[in-house]
Amino acid sequence: MNSIESIDEAKIQAYIKQNNLTMTKDPSGFYYQIVEQGTGDVMLNKDSVFYDFNIKSLSGVEYQKKSTISNFGNYLGYITPSPYRIALTNLKRGGSVKVIFPSYLAFGKNGSGNIPSNEVLISEISTYTQKTQWELDDVKIKAFLSAKGITAIKDPSRVYYQVLTPGTGTDVIDQNSTLVVKYTGRTLDGTVFDSNNSYTTTLTGVIAGWGKVLPLFKSGAKIRLFIPSDLGYGVAGNGTAIPGNSILDFDIEIVSVTN
Structure with a gap:
């Protein structure tokens, strides 16, 4: 019987190949691709970061859209889930990065709200150049x-x-x-x-x-x-x-x- 890790990995590899993506695999198991490097300062864990993100399934079902009326903000070191935080350390302010979460690094077998169990998720998180x-x-x-x-x-x-x-x-x-x-x-x-x-x-x-x-x-x-x-x-x-x-x-x- 295949493990959820191997099942997720196969799904991610198929998605990357189908969409001709060039992505980096983090040792923890998620994948990321820098969309925009950004032109502001490098973001450190102690820095306040203002950002927005969307969340979709690999098949394109949209679970969360980027907001047109508000945004998120936190110290970089406190941003969760951790793959966002790790991926953002490769950017400057104003940059954006695409992240693929295997289900065991997302919401696992329990899911969350309208996100079903064992769902592999893809998300793009975009940061703003402003520091406040x-x-x-x-x-x-x-x-x-x-x-x-x-x-x-x-x-x-x-x-x-x-x-x-x-x-x-x-x-x-x-x-x-x-x-x-x-x-x-x-x-x-x-x-x-x-x-x-x-x-x-x-x-x-x-x-x-x-x-x-x-x-x-x-x-x-x-x-x-x-x-x-x-x-x-x-x-x-x-x-x-x-x-x-x-x-x-x-x-x-x-x-x-x-x-």
Whole structure:
């Protein structure tokens, strides 16, 4: 009876041959191929690395897509599973690498979620050149604004805002002001995750990105905010609708201000 190791090896060798790939076999049993070497710094185990990845079966069944609205981040030395970490040490920031996992280095006989037992997996992991999440978010926001033809102002807090209607109220907004606002919140792919036509709050009850910019305006103002993830829901995100490290896009109307 063939071992799972030999069965996986035969599957991988057949896939590599069929697709004319040139891959390196790591002593632990996985295969990798550098797709892009990258042009940034060499990544060390102590370095924060920001990345995204997909996961497919050798037959092309897609189990995870690269995200269009968020990304992963960790110290290189803590990235799991270990084949990712080992493969990434051969790259510079901005590089990407294709990895084939034999099932015993992936999810084994138990599988995981929609991944069946003893499934050999192929994944491409891509890294970003930026060394901090806030720098990466800023690049993503500027790219989004450019692609959509939106002219926005960058606040010192790193929130970008577009003034749609300036507002004509007289009350100055501060931490103690009671606000009534209308808003719609989206991720950068346009998916609405929340909206409210009459939300009453103070600045202590909202995400930091709102608190940074709303004091610039008066009642009657209509604005659009593009909020970097650390001033939104950060690395934890907020449920399935807002993954960790998500930039937020809000339309806000300040209906009234009471001091």
